[in-house]
Amino acid sequence: MAAISRAIRSCAAASRRSMAASSKEVPADVARAAAAAAARRGRERDREGGRRVQWVFLGCPGVGKGTYASRLSRMLRVPHIATGDLVRDALASPGPFSKQLAEIVNHGKLVSDEVIINLLSKRLEEGEEKGELGFILDGFPRTIRQAEILEGVTDIDLVINLKLREEALLAKCLGRRMCSQCGGNFNVASIDIEGENGGPRMYMPPLLPPPQCESKLITRPDDTEEVVKERLRVYHDLSEPVEEFYRARGKLLEFNLPGGLPESWPKLLQALNLEDPGKERSAAV
Numbered sequence: 001m002a003a004i005s006r007a008i009r010s011c012a013a014a015s016r017r018s019m020a021a022s023s024k025e026v027p028a029d030v031a032r033a034a035a036a037a038a039a040r041r042g043r044e045r046d047r048e049g050g051r052r053v054q055w056v057f058l059g060c061p062g063v064g065k066g067t068y069a070s071r072l073s074r075m076l077r078v079p080h081i082a083t084g085d086l087v088r089d090a091l092a093s094p095g096p097f098s099k100q101l102a103e104i105v106n107h108g109k110l111v112s113d114e115v116i117i118n119l120l121s122k123r124l125e126e127g128e129e130k131g132e133l134g135f136i137l138d139g140f141p142r143t144i145r146q147a148e149i150l151e152g153v154t155d156i157d158l159v160i161n162l163k164l165r166e167e168a169l170l171a172k173c174l175g176r177r178m179c180s181q182c183g184g185n186f187n188v189a190s191i192d193i194e195g196e197n198g199g200p201r202m203y204m205p206p207l208l209p210p211p212q213c214e215s216k217l218i219t220r221p222d223d224t225e226e227v228v229k230e231r232l233r234v235y236h237d238l239s240e241p242v243e244e245f246y247r248a249r250g251k252l253l254e255f256n257l258p259g260g261l262p263e264s265w266p267k268l269l270q271a272l273n274l275e276d277p278g279k280e281r282s283a284a285v
């Protein structure tokens with residue numbers, strides 16, 4: 001992974017000079033089949049003792065990337081690397097850099113590709129020193145340029161694109177809470193919305209904290225209504241094209257979340273052809 005982190009840095013510099021995305025149209029069923037085959041190859045490599053999976057999670061703010069990515073990372077024994085967490089760690093360290101970052105993040109904008117690539121390369125280097133293998137990336141890539149840089153330096157097996165109805169996304173972001181002591185993520189929103197075009201109702205129960213965390217819950221400063229709306233707009237403008245980038249390469253697995261965690265987790269495992277370890281079911285992430 002040190003090679004990947006070095007390559008990401010040098011590719012980022014090269015891509016400032018040339019940025020030509022070539023994307024061909026691929027029919028949806030072909031893309032789905034290719035993505036399923038890519039997922040299978042990744043798992044087979046793991047079983048054969050080869051390198052571990054290198055997966056990416058895409059999806060709008062509030063869709064639950066962090067929840068599903070962290071559960072899968074524990075199952076597949078690979079690190080869950082969330083660039084949002086790297087940004088929040090950088091924000092927590094005092095100094096002018098964190099002040100500049102806060103200005104951007106707390107207004108719902110993306111930080112520059114250079115900043116995010118530096119943070120990610122550093123995280124990959126640290127992982128390499130600890131002997132980490134494989135990864136599940138969450139929150140990266142978020143622009144076509146980031147996707148091209150990543151594609152240029154490593155082989156991503158699979159990109160899981162989580163989808164949820166728009167009206168649930170805002171409520172999910174506004175209900176998000178974190179325990180300031182243990183770092184656990186919870187959600188106090190209870191979502192119950194009418195089915196679309198005669199479809200089933202969508203119910204997402206809250207993911208409540210255990211009693212010892214209840215008095216220590218905090219809300220992210222960028223989870224206010226105004227900022228979440230801006231983040232959703234930025235996602236549609238800058239990150240949605242990344243879905244097409246991977247669809248065209250046969251790596252995108254679309255997954256429509258049917259409801260909350262208890263309902264969606266087994267179905268996601270089924271879509272990935274993974275065994276349900278059962279014990280994960282009830283634990284809040």
Ligand SMILES: Nc1ncnc2c1ncn2[C@@H]1O[C@H](COP(=O)(O)OP(=O)(O)O)[C@@H](O)[C@H]1O
Pocket residue numbers: 060061062083084085087104105108109110111112113116138139140141142143146222231
């Ligand atoms: N790949 C990235 N490129 C640019 N900015 C990023 C990236 N990843 C995270 N950020 C910054 O960190 C913030 C929080 O990210 P994240 O926790 O992934 O939020 P979300 O809940 O919107 O998916 C983003 O709004 C953005 O400012």
